Amino acid sequence: MKRQKRFFAWLLTLALLIFLLTACASDRNEAPTQTVASSQEEISQRVSCVIHEEVCAETVQPRALAEGSKRFVCSACGAERVETIPATGRISVLAIGNSFTQDSMEFLWQICHDAGVESVKLGYLFLGGSSLQNDVLNIRSNADIYTYSKNTSGEWSVRQSGIVDALEDDDWEIVVLRNYGSALFTESGKWKYLDELVDFLREKEPQARLYWHATWAYEQSHINENYGNLVKDQAEMYRGMINVLNSQILARGYFEEIIPCVTVIQNLRTSYLVNQLTRDGYHLSYDIGRYAAALTWFCVLSGASPEAVDWVPSLNRGLGAHFPAIREAVAAALRDPFSVTQSSYPTNEY
Numbered sequence: 001m002k003r004q005k006r007f008f009a010w011l012l013t014l015a016l017l018i019f020l021l022t023a024c025a026s027d028r029n030e031a032p033t034q035t036v037a038s039s040q041e042e043i044s045q046r047v048s049c050v051i052h053e054e055v056c057a058e059t060v061q062p063r064a065l066a067e068g069s070k071r072f073v074c075s076a077c078g079a080e081r082v083e084t085i086p087a088t089g090r091i092s093v094l095a096i097g098n099s100f101t102q103d104s105m106e107f108l109w110q111i112c113h114d115a116g117v118e119s120v121k122l123g124y125l126f127l128g129g130s131s132l133q134n135d136v137l138n139i140r141s142n143a144d145i146y147t148y149s150k151n152t153s154g155e156w157s158v159r160q161s162g163i164v165d166a167l168e169d170d171d172w173e174i175v176v177l178r179n180y181g182s183a184l185f186t187e188s189g190k191w192k193y194l195d196e197l198v199d200f201l202r203e204k205e206p207q208a209r210l211y212w213h214a215t216w217a218y219e220q221s222h223i224n225e226n227y228g229n230l231v232k233d234q235a236e237m238y239r240g241m242i243n244v245l246n247s248q249i250l251a252r253g254y255f256e257e258i259i260p261c262v263t264v265i266q267n268l269r270t271s272y273l274v275n276q277l278t279r280d281g282y283h284l285s286y287d288i289g290r291y292a293a294a295l296t297w298f299c300v301l302s303g304a305s306p307e308a309v310d311w312v313p314s315l316n317r318g319l320g321a322h323f324p325a326i327r328e329a330v331a332a333a334l335r336d337p338f339s340v341t342q343s344s345y346p347t348n349e350y
Contacts, residue, residue, distance in 0.1 A: 055072065064117045147160065212259065263332075306326070
């Protein structure tokens with residue numbers, strides 16, 4: 001009996017020993033497998049980081065005098081890099097507009113040239129009092145009723161044209177749209193024409209970038225004459241235009257940039273130049289008003305600051321004395337295009 005007990009004890013000990021040896025061997029066999037798998041994963045990660053499966057996450061378009069950039073992100077490792085895009089050295093823009101467009105672009109070629117833009121190509125279609133609705137109807141009928149002005153060398157050439165003809169006349173990089181100022185308060189249900197116009201431009205000029213020209217509020221006397229009780233004062237008209245700009249125009253996502261003449265002119269109305277900005281209550285004055293608008297266009301199109309320009313019209317040499325107030329108003333509108341910035345030049349002491 002004792003021998004049997006010792007035998008069973010010995011057998012149990014042997015079984016336990018075999019079990020322990022088997023478990024250890026299993027652990028030794030599995031460990032290298034885990035190490036190999038881990039090593040393969042690390043190698044894969046290292047290879048992917050060397051190769052970099054990059055995706056362009058953000059593009060900032062270059063301008064005439066300002067570099068652009070592309071930001072790339074590696075989908076494998078998350079690494080980022082930024083690639084610089086050189087400034088273009090050129091401006092090529094066609095505006096579909098009215099008399100406010102003419103006012104804003106009159107001095108634009110000379111300002112761009114003076115600031116060092118190598119190639120300046122400007123065009124605008126002018127039809128007095130024209131709205132977005134008019135433009136769409138004229139496209140549908142292919143009406144050649146616009147005055148088409150083009151400037152590639154410092155002088156404006158002028159001829160009659162339609163919108164289609166002007167678009168086909170050159171390879172325009174930027175197309176600028178606008179609306180008739182008073183229509184902002186009377187045509188709230190007609191923004192469908194903006195959609196149709198943009199659809200047409202995307203089909204006709206798919207490479208062109210779209211900008212919006214935000215025009216200015218009228219002088220108080222002209223508001224009283226045209227609006228009666230609809231709009232009581234200039235400040236209310238300005239706020240209404242800013243509201244429409246945000247709620248109807250920019251909300252559609254069509255436009256890469258706005259040209260904030262609406263706020264530049266309103267900024268200048270807080271300066272000593274308040275009574276020198278228009279010639280008839282709503283068209284810009286031939287000197288200060290037009291110059292301020294053209295400088296605004298230049299800054300948006302080129303990416304440069306207002307201080308980059310020293311040119312003054314030969315017939316308005318005294319305009320240079322007003323540079324501090326004009327430049328300040330433009331710079332402030334570029335920083336904050338949706339609200340008025342009080343001028344630092346409230347009197348003519350400057």
